[in-house]
Amino acid sequence: MSHLSLRLRIFLFFGLIGLGSIAVVLAALLLGYRQLGSPDALSSFVTVGIVAAFGILALATFVWRLFDENVSKPIESLAAQLRVRAESGVETEFDEKAARYLGDLAPAACATSNKLRKAAQATAETVALKTERLERQRAQLLRILSDIPVAVIVATQDDQIVLYDGQAADLMENEAPARLNGSVCDYLDKGTLHATLVRMKDQDHRRGPITIKGKSGAIYSGHIRIFDDDNGYMVMLEPLDPDAARPLVYDFDLFNQTPRADIREAALRDLTFVVFDSETTGLDPQSDAVVQLGAVRIVNRRIITAETFDVLVNPGRPIPAQSTRVHGIDDTMVAHASDFAAVRKSFQTYVGDAVLIAHNAPFDMAFLNRDGAAFHNPVMDTVHLSAIVFGGSAVHTLDALCERLDVDIPDHMRHTALGDAMATAKVFVAMLPILEARGLLTFRQLQAEATKHSRILKVET
Numbered sequence: 283m284s285h286l287s288l289r290l291r292i293f294l295f296f297g298l299i300g301l302g303s304i305a306v307v308l309a310a311l312l313l314g315y316r317q318l319g320s321p322d323a324l325s326s327f328v329t330v331g332i333v334a335a336f337g338i339l340a341l342a343t344f345v346w347r348l349f350d351e352n353v354s355k356p357i358e359s360l361a362a363q364l365r366v367r368a369e370s371g372v373e374t375e376f377d378e379k380a381a382r383y384l385g386d387l388a389p390a391a392c393a394t395s396n397k398l399r400k401a402a403q404a405t406a407e408t409v410a411l412k413t414e415r416l417e418r419q420r421a422q423l424l425r426i427l428s429d430i431p432v433a434v435i436v437a438t439q440d441d442q443i444v445l446y447d448g449q450a451a452d453l454m455e456n457e458a459p460a461r462l463n464g465s466v467c468d469y470l471d472k473g474t475l476h477a478t479l480v481r482m483k484d485q486d487h488r489r490g491p492i493t494i495k496g497k498s499g500a501i502y503s504g505h506i507r508i509f510d511d512d513n514g515y516m517v518m519l520e521p522l523d524p525d526a527a528r529p530l531v532y533d534f535d536l537f538n539q540t541p542r543a544d545i546r547e548a549a550l551r552d553l554t555f556v557v558f559d560s561e562t563t564g565l566d567p568q569s570d571a572v573v574q575l576g577a578v579r580i581v582n583r584r585i586i587t588a589e590t591f592d593v594l595v596n597p598g599r600p601i602p603a604q605s606t607r608v609h610g611i612d613d614t615m616v617a618h619a620s621d622f623a624a625v626r627k628s629f630q631t632y633v634g635d636a637v638l639i640a641h642n643a644p645f646d647m648a649f650l651n652r653d654g655a656a657f658h659n660p661v662m663d664t665v666h667l668s669a670i671v672f673g674g675s676a677v678h679t680l681d682a683l684c685e686r687l688d689v690d691i692p693d694h695m696r697h698t699a700l701g702d703a704m705a706t707a708k709v710f711v712a713m714l715p716i717l718e719a720r721g722l723l724t725f726r727q728l729q730a731e732a733t734k735h736s737r738i739l740k741v742e743t
Contacts, residue, residue: 576699
């Protein structure tokens with residue numbers, strides 16, 4: 283019983299009361315009929331039994347509905363709000379009116395949460411003061427590194443990229459979409475790279491020259507350095523444009539990740555996610571078409587804003603006026619855009635082996651998997667994740683989620699593919715610590731819990 287939701291357990295409790303009451307009434311009627319000893323009274327006893335049974339069931343259902351609306355749902359909502367405050371740091375207001383029949387529970391929970399928040403703020407201020415100097419030094423170091431006149435890629439010993447600068451991003455984009463936690467071998471020749479690393483280790487050299495071919499056939503030259511602890515290496519190549527911007531994209535925590543062959547057993551925090559959304563000519567995946575596809579990557583629970591996908595698509599048909607009023611895309615905007623087959627191929631390269639995330643994912647996946655194409659990536663739906671966090675009775679629209687989790691969607695970005703994808707990504711990142719706090723640490727555990735809410739398939743967006 284402990285694995286069942288509170289509302290379901292209470293429903294079963296009232297169901298047991300109703301069935302038990304009916305059983306007691308029927309037993310009493312049977313005993314009275316036997317004591318009366320009159321066969322002619324059987325129909326009367328049966329009538330009384332039927333009326334009593336339906337009356338008890340109606341009363342039990344009525345009381346359960348009152349209890350569900352005024353006790354079960356408010357408790358479920360209150361618990362979800364406490365989780366959000368505790369794990370995501372979102373300061374949403376408690377809905378004390380909805381919990382008005384719970385006595386002092388909601389005010390007490392609010393007071394406790396506020397006290398913990400003040401204590402956390404005091405601790406955070408102390409930590410911030412002590413780390414301010416380190417942050418200044420870190421920012422200065424990043425500025426210095428950003429001015430190094432080479433394209434820099436830092437990778438683990440398993441070739442997973444943990445850092446690249448703007449020059450390297452230009453070089454990588456020449457081969458494939460730039461991806462943090464992607465493989466260096468997605469851009470540069472694997473054989474040459476590994477042969478160079480092996481030769482350097484055999485000769486006990488930590489730094490050496492390298493000339494390597496990209497996947498496109500382009501030739502790059504520069505140097506490669508192996509870290510002293512053999513935990514990874516750095517590739518430094520001649521940039522395509524020495525005067526281009528040089529922002530850094532990095533996450534050194536990736537050095538500490540342990541790759542798993544089975545994604546189902548991987549920890550959620552170690553997975554790479556691609557959160558995407560599509561804008562279409564209509565709501566029927568069989569007859570309508572995509573006009574815009576947008577996505578953003580999440581690595582190590584962090585949204586990588588430098589790695590977005592935002593492409594207009596020529597649907598090969600006129601865009602209805604009612605659809606244009608929603609997403610703002612008209613025929614003139616897509617007249618010279620690529621068709622969906624070409625955009626989908628580019629998107630598959632961008633996604634790689636990441637887990638796909640979408641809000642109301644069956645709708646978007648139906649468009650992606652049309653015409654014989656198939657994405658074999660694992661897929662998660664933020665509608666199901668919302669049901670896990672906030673309960674099945676809550677509203678699970680993207681707007682409702684953003685309001686609960688204090689995520690702002692600028693008006694000009696709402697109902698654009700990239701804008702909705704970014705909002706969904708922020709919602710997902712905010713829910714991740716809540717899911718982990720509930721013991722859902724691996725992808726397998728999250729999938730198993732999500733299947734319990736599979737009935738929630740269609741929501742308003």
